Amino acid sequence: MALAHAILTMLLEQPATGYGLAKRFDRSVGYFWQATHQQIYREMARLEAAGLAQSEVIPQEDRPDKRVYSITQEGRDHLAEWLGEPSAPAPMREDLLVQVRAGSLVDRTVILEELRRRRDLHAQRLATYKAIQRRDFPDPSRLDAGALFIYLPLLRGLMFETDNVAWCEQAIALIEGAAR
């Protein structure tokens, strides 16, 4: 039931269309949750059926009409209750680590190439998160409670991608320098 809570949390900040939420998950808040538009549309229909969200169709002239969802009071209560429940760490399922673990099957150049590609990819994500940090939180030393709750998940994403880059680099260096 966690996707539902992620959607409600985003609606808490502002009402949105399925399309708009999909983009936020994809672009700005991908450092703490990811979902596709198909998942989101399905889940939003459920949320509305359960009374946790409500929608309103807004006609548009130039563009297709849109259905804007917002959270209900019942949705807020439901979210607040969930916040009191203990959370389980997300299970780790990282393909790259499996590939490295099986690395002895192939020539080391194969693994090295993939590690370099992934290092670049994570460096790019890191740059994106840093740009968001600079734009939205130029002075992280004084944030009120409300801003902190937005800053802290971003910080986690930043730390995660920093680690990804560092690990890839260390892996490359160690594999390049290893005895055969």
Add this chain to the structure above:
Amino acid sequence: MALAHAILTMLLEQPATGYGLAKRFDRSVGYFWQATHQQIYREMARLEAAGLAQSEVIPQEDRPDKRVYSITQEGRDHLAEWLGEPSAPAPMREDLLVQVRAGSLVDRTVILEELRRRRDLHAQRLATYKAIQRRDFPDPSRLDAGALFIYLPLLRGLMFETDNVAWCEQAIALIEGAAR
């Protein structure tokens, strides 16, 4: 198809029963892949049907008979081919980050309690990984290529849990010190 590759990778190191693999995923190699016994049994049956693994029933007297799976040459070839393919980062779906993001809905003590619980949980995991590190890799500065491929995923898990603990601690300190 990534669970299949994780299983084949584990079988590469040594043949195993479904039960045994489930325990390895659960206990020792959980820092790079997690799976339950139901997933594993289903996937192993498929691997055998596809000719990538083979099984042999070994009768036992005291305990129930067991079915030991091993990887076939076709399975090795299949794995080796997969190692050449680019990997996508695992999507992030961390409940705790959603809970923090929605933190303004409840009293800060609710979030703080959860952050402390999670900090302890991750500290415990970190201790487990460090124990494995001490036991299996007492001197990480000289490892041959083969050992590196086992050490590097462990290192990633270690870095990840180190970060989890550090982030929880920072989050606790910042929230405790924040203006209302």
Add this chain to the structure above:
DNA sequence: ACCCACATGTAATGTGTTACATGATTTT
């Protein structure tokens, strides 16, 4: 007496992914 470890599965449900489908406007 009860729980844990060993050992393997089925069934139902829930979640996530991929492909298909439509159609206007804006940008390259």
Add this chain to the structure above:
DNA sequence: AAAATCATGTAACACATTACATGTGGGT
């Protein structure tokens, strides 16, 4: 002329989770 953005959905399939089911032997 082609591709991207806005906007919403259906359908099929793949994968993951939870509950149920069974049975022995060893330890507390």
